[in-house]
Amino acid sequence: MKTIVAQATAIGISGLAVIRVSGPQSFEIVSKVFNGNKKISEVNSHTILYGNFIDNENIIDDVTISIFKSPHSYTGEDVIEIGCHGGKVITLKIIDTLICNGCVLAGPGEFTQRAFVNGRIDLVQAEAVVDLIHSTSLTGAITASRQLRGGFTKHLNKLYDNLVKIASLLELELDFAEDAIDIANKDEINNTLLETKLLCSKLIASYKSATILRDGFYVAIVGLPNSGKSTLFNALLNKTRAIVSDIPGTTRDYIEDGMFINNVAIKLIDTAGLRKTSDYVEAEGIKLVYDKISEANLVVFLRDITENTEQSLKLYNNIKEKYNDQTFLLVNNKSDLIKNSSFHDNNHNCINISAKNPTDIEKLKSVIWDIANNCVDKDEDILLNQRQFILLSNVLQAVNSAIDGLEKNMSNEFIAIDIKNAAENLGAVSGRQWNEEVLNSIFSKFCIGK
Ligand SMILES: Nc1nc2c(ncn2[C@@H]2O[C@H](COP(=O)(O)OP(=O)(O)OP(=O)(O)O)[C@@H](O)[C@H]2O)c(=O)[nH]1
Ligand SMILES: [Mg+2]
Structure with a gap:
């Protein structure tokens, strides 16, 4: 060595x-x-x-x-x-x-890799080190720190041991098939499978929250051209980052920048105005807006209340219908052009701002913060990453298949294959099962010196 x-x-x-x-x-x-x-x-x-x-x-x-x-x-x-x-x-x-x-x-992460190989920490803890170093928010850092302190893996390991045990009992029973001996207790198998299913489902559900804590809350500003998206983008960032002009179709490529609202890291995206266009470059930019709408955690739809309000509302409703899983916030812009802010929209839950003046930007920030804050789970024990998410999804699929097999009284052989598959994937989360290739891909994300 x-x-x-x-x-x-x-x-x-x-x-x-x-x-x-x-x-x-x-x-x-x-x-x-x-x-x-x-x-x-x-x-x-x-x-x-x-x-x-x-x-x-x-x-x-x-x-x-x-x-x-x-x-x-x-x-x-x-x-x-x-x-x-x-x-x-x-x-x-x-x-x-x-x-x-x-x-x-x-090499990158070699100290932490050695800590893992020497049994000082497990993989879940090692991955917490990266998250702790790269945290963009205090809540994310605190969760990563909780994950680093361990404890969580004990739970995973107990389930792993139980899965391995029931898989081997089922296989053993196969050896005695002719004697019709029941070695594996069906209740025990069922309980272990249900417990694993419950944990995996809970963790998988926390993935969105973990992604927000790790990468920030993704807010896309969309709307018709000239609605004031770039003006709002700049007002929220408190700097002139995007070009603003009264020529519709000014923004083409989307623009990203980061900011904080209280302790929540926000990734803000300004996009091209949505309209039919024969301009090839603008049309390419508009295609990207739809990608951003599906990727974002929140879509702020900006409506100019002085022009094309009906057209804007129609577009808003169309997009909302198409992306019905998405969270939208309708924001009315250019309130400074309307006397006494007399614009009221009783049919929609929306707020009025002036991006240019700027007015009520703080109010908008606090609405965004509320939505973001509701999306993050501060009590989670682990900041699930993509690798763990994929493995746990495999575990869930295998466990569901085993439960199904039990219900249908399928042969032990098939059920044992599912359970072994579940155990293998669960073991890979904490590093009970690993290979050089997996380690290299995990630790290559670390910096040198960690
Ligand atoms: N009076 C007033 N004008 C505004 C406000 N917000 C934006 N504008 C003006 O509206 C015009 C368009 O603003 P932009 O921010 O470039 O609009 P956009 O939505 O980014 O437009 P595209 O990039 O073309 O899609 C500019 O002349 C801005 O100064 C506002 O709150 N009040
Ligand atoms: Mg723009």
């Missing part, structure tokens, strides 16, 4: 930086380049020493080194964390010197 090194803190100008070394030769290699008040071999685990980092007797920096002896470290191996001054030059020189003395540069 090689001893790896990488900068654990962000690269760039900073007061301090941390360089992490992990592997069987950590202590031996760092001893060659550290001249401190005590020797690494003389002290207990979890000790910090102060001294000089040296390269061929040249002092490179004043450093502290934190010593973690195997197995009581992040990776489970001997680990040293070197605290040095920040900036690119010193950190690169320290890493370079360590490589010259026998370390190799760590």
